[in-house]
Amino acid sequence: MGKLFEKFPDPLARLIVVFLAFLVVGVIVVAVVIPKQMMDVSAQWADAVKREEARPIKYAGFHVCAECHDKIYETKKNGYHRDLSCETCHGPAKAHTDDPDKVKPVIPAERTFCPQCHAYNPSRPRGFPQINPVAHNPLKPCASCHNPHDPKPPTTPKECSACHGAIARMKAVSHHVQLACTTCHEVPQRHKVSPWSVKPTKPQTREFCGKCHAKDGKDKMAKDAPKIDLAEHGEKYVCWQCHYPHSPEVEQ
Amino acid sequence: MNGRRTFLRGFLSVLLSGGAIGGILKILPSKADAREAPPKGQKWYGFGVSVDKCIGCARCMDACKTENNVPREPFFFRTWVERYIIRKNGATTVKAIEPNVEPSPETASDKSILRSFFVPKLCNQCASPACVQVCPVGATFQTKDGVVLVNEKTCIGCRYCIQACPYGARYLHPVTHTADKCTFCYHRISQGLLPACVEVCPTQARIFGDLNAAASPMSRFLRMNKIHVLKPGLNTEPKVYYASLDGEVR
Numbered sequence: 001m002g003k004l005f006e007k008f009p010d011p012l013a014r015l016i017v018v019f020l021a022f023l024v025v026g027v028i029v030v031a032v033v034i035p036k037q038m039m040d041v042s043a044q045w046a047d048a049v050k051r052e053e054a055r056p057i058k059y060a061g062f063h064v065c066a067e068c069h070d071k072i073y074e075t076k077k078n079g080y081h082r083d084l085s086c087e088t089c090h091g092p093a094k095a096h097t098d099d100p101d102k103v104k105p106v107i108p109a110e111r112t113f114c115p116q117c118h119a120y121n122p123s124r125p126r127g128f129p130q131i132n133p134v135a136h137n138p139l140k141p142c143a144s145c146h147n148p149h150d151p152k153p154p155t156t157p158k159e160c161s162a163c164h165g166a167i168a169r170m171k172a173v174s175h176h177v178q179l180a181c182t183t184c185h186e187v188p189q190r191h192k193v194s195p196w197s198v199k200p201t202k203p204q205t206r207e208f209c210g211k212c213h214a215k216d217g218k219d220k221m222a223k224d225a226p227k228i229d230l231a232e233h234g235e236k237y238v239c240w241q242c243h244y245p246h247s248p249e250v251e252q
Numbered sequence: 253m254n255g256r257r258t259f260l261r262g263f264l265s266v267l268l269s270g271g272a273i274g275g276i277l278k279i280l281p282s283k284a285d286a287r288e289a290p291p292k293g294q295k296w297y298g299f300g301v302s303v304d305k306c307i308g309c310a311r312c313m314d315a316c317k318t319e320n321n322v323p324r325e326p327f328f329f330r331t332w333v334e335r336y337i338i339r340k341n342g343a344t345t346v347k348a349i350e351p352n353v354e355p356s357p358e359t360a361s362d363k364s365i366l367r368s369f370f371v372p373k374l375c376n377q378c379a380s381p382a383c384v385q386v387c388p389v390g391a392t393f394q395t396k397d398g399v400v401l402v403n404e405k406t407c408i409g410c411r412y413c414i415q416a417c418p419y420g421a422r423y424l425h426p427v428t429h430t431a432d433k434c435t436f437c438y439h440r441i442s443q444g445l446l447p448a449c450v451e452v453c454p455t456q457a458r459i460f461g462d463l464n465a466a467a468s469p470m471s472r473f474l475r476m477n478k479i480h481v482l483k484p485g486l487n488t489e490p491k492v493y494y495a496s497l498d499g500e501v502r
Contacts, residue, residue, distance in 0.1 A: 045390075048401055048404075049401065054439065058319045059448045059451050121307075128307055
């Protein structure tokens with residue numbers, strides 16, 4: 001070994017020592033001093049995921065409320081608002097679950113709150129319960145008539161037009177104005193409670209309209225109604241597949 | 253002597269080309285992974301939107317801002333709801349609704365309107381996200397469970413991702429000056445909670461869940477509806493699935 005060093009000229013040997021020192025320092029800097037995140041992007045991402053997971057929660061989630069407010073939860077469970085989370089109306093409540101006495105969630109009682117969902121807007125899906133906040137019992141807080149945990153109209157509307165207004169208005173100016181909805185539709189009782197799950201019937205045969213409109217129709221009330229020959233007219237179709245019965249064509 | 257030289261030359265070239273191929277393979281998988289089907293037995297989050305059910309009440313926008321400390325000004329959004337008004341002459345107007353401001357019912361008596369509806373929007377958490385590709389510092393990335401996140405420690409605020417996102421889902425946070433976007437409420441879903449917008453949606457227009465789960469509201473949503481995604485032609489493979497989406501929606 002000594003012989004090997006003797007072969008090098010002195011300056012070169014010093015240079016090798018310096019070089020080795022740099023190498024060792026470099027290795028230490030890379031391995032110890034530089035944080036792993038600076039060299040490995042996946043380590044940065046793991047940190048970011050941890051930071052993201054550690055963010056504070058504001059909305060507690062729907063099952064937490066039922067633990068204390070079980071009565072209201074039971075009421076709500078069977079009403080139209082059953083799918084609403086408590087925090088939809090009462091706002092973020094994680095702080096309230098941590099310290100129920102100090103932090104109270106809001107109880108939105110003002111008349112402007114409910115119309116955020118229930119004001120009439122033509123872009124809203126059909127069948128969603130909507131009112132005109134200007135005309136609908138002005139100045140009265142919504143909760144004075146409707147229980148927000150089990151909302152219902154104070155009385156169930158008897159008229160079909162309460163929900164089917166467009167059809168009712170159309171029928172009112174048509175030749176079928178004298179006919180009640182139930183002349184052609186059978187309305188199961190459940191339809192008034194759960195309108196989308198149970199639907200009223202429609203006439204299923206040509207003979208049904210034929211009672212008035214066939215040339216040998218028996219109905220005396222309809223002796224002036226336009227008549228057709230069921231055997232020749234319309235072939236395989238049920239009448240309402242071509243004619244709109246709520247506003248039938250006028251031409252004779 | 254000659255034989256040894258050819259052997260060495262051949263051996264070296266095999267080594268070098270092997271190294272090169274290995275290097276390429278090492279780079280490739282990170283891009284190829286994203287396009288593959290999600291690995292089984294691992295969470296792979298998706299989001300469902302029933303356009304038919306949205307009533308435009310903006311509870312989701314409000315809850316998102318509260319949950320994620322999004323600035324209250326009306327032009328910073330992680331999620332937003334657009335109102336589409338399509339007229340008989342084919343003209344379409346799109347306007348994001350404002351929370352706590354009732355959408356004007358001016359359309360009630362306007363006979364030129366053919367149809368109008370609300371469309372909730374948020375980050376599509378694409379399986380092959382354009383924003384991740386363009387980030388020059390690797391600050392935006394996809395987690396194992398398919399959520400695209402922004403590392404605010406390394407984001408330099410260059411806005412390249414905001415430009416690249418075809419869905420306009422990102423904005424520059426005015427306080428941190430870093431890119432910000434929907435995280436599917438990553439802090440909530442990692443604890444088994446629902447994202448804040450899904451939690452408060454009064455009509456279940458928003459659905460969230462693991463796409464790998466056998467039975468969940470999310471898998472039922474995908475099974476029972478005709479599904480479309482936004483801008484499918486861009487091959488970003490969005491994981492926000494829309495039911496009853498109108499053809500006019502971009």
